Every structure is written in C-alpha cells, then in structure tokens.
Amino acid sequence: MSVSLYYCASRTTPLSDAESAAVERIVAAHRESFPYEDQESLYLYDSDDSRPDEIVTGSTKMPFDPGALLPVLDHVLGSVTELRRALPGAEWRVHLDDLDVPWDETEGYAFPGMRDPDLAAELDKL
Template identity: 70%
Template sequence: MSVSLYYCASRAVPLTEAETAAVERIVAARMSSFPYQDEESLYLYNNGGGQPGEIVAGSTKIPLDPGRLLPVIAHTLDSVTELRRALPGAQWRVHIDDFDVPWDEDEGYVLPGMRDADLMAELGGL
C-alpha cells in the first residue's frame, strides 16, 4: 500500500512567463536539496493535472521507511509552500490521500510534529 501527498493550484488566469520561470527555479532548487536520491521528491505533472484551470499539480509518494517519512513530508510541504507564495491568486489543495493539509499564513503547509527532532529520532530508530 502506498500513500501520497498531492498538491494542485487552480485559477482562471494561466501562468505568466515569469511565474513559469519561478516554478521551474523553485522545483530545480528544491529537487537538488532533497535529502534522499532514492525516494520520490517534488513531482509536477505536465500541463497541470489536466483539469480545467489547474496551473500546477503534482504528487509525492510518501516513503515506507519511518526514518524518512517526516523529512520527506517536511521537504515536500516546504516546496509546495514556496510554490504557493510564488503564484498569487491561486486556489490550492494539498492533501495526503483524503486528509487536507492545513495552510498557515506564517508557516505555510505544516503537519503537527513534522519538525519534531525527538519524533524523527524515534521513527528513525524503529
């Protein structure tokens, strides 16, 4: 069984050239800083998700290794936060299967405990 983190942004106005370049820069930077080369990182579908008005869409498969779970989720949510801030006026949906990830204006997309060092150590030790 696999679990994935899904993200999509929609708006009536398509991406501008500057926004497209910003998305490409963010994706390249975030992928190069991804902590695990053998795990799936930020992945955007070509042409959005194919739904009307979607300007960005993608998914990331969550690793089964408990020690990698929180670092991958944190890195991917930080990436999506950066994308959201670069694309004003878009409506976003970010979710792990059926669970919506909340947006916080200050912190971006976060889940409780995703940066908890003790929890990460505990999961890594399983």
C-alpha cells in the first residue's frame, strides 16, 4: 500500500500568462534540485476541462524508505509552498492521503516537527 501527497488549487479565475510562467518556473526548479532519482517528485496533472476552477492539481507518491520520506516530503512541500505563494486568491487543499497538511504563513506547508534534525537522524537509522 502506498501513501501519496495530493495538492490542488482552485479559484474562479484561470491562470494568467504570468502565473502560468511562474508555475512552470517553480516546477522546473523543483525538478532540477530534486536529489532523489529513484523517487517520485512533484507531478502536476494536465488541466481537466470538467473542473475549470482547479488551476493546479497534482500528486506525489511517497517513498517506503523511512530515511527518504521526510527529505522527499520536505522538498515537495517546499515547492507546493512556492506554488501557493505564486497564485494569490486560490484556495488550496494539500493532504497526505486523508491527513491535511497544515499551512503556516511563515513556514509554508509542513507537519509539526518534520524539519527537526533529531527526527531525521532517527529515521536515517531505520
């Protein structure tokens, strides 16, 4: 059984040309900096005409390796945070399967304690 991170931004106005360019830039920067060749990365779906209010949607399958989980999750959530900040007025839903990922204006998307270096060290030992 796999666990996936899902992300969706909705609003009534479509992406502007500048916003589309910003999304493309963020996705390209993410892919260029993503250090895990054997793991799934940020993935945006093609637009769905049946859901015109969904301006950005995607998902990322999380790794089974506990030592890779937090770094992959942190990297993808960092990119989703950038996407949210680049698309004002959108309503976002970001969740790990059924668990909503909290939003913080300063930190962006993150679970409490997930950036704790002691936790990362413990997971690396597994």
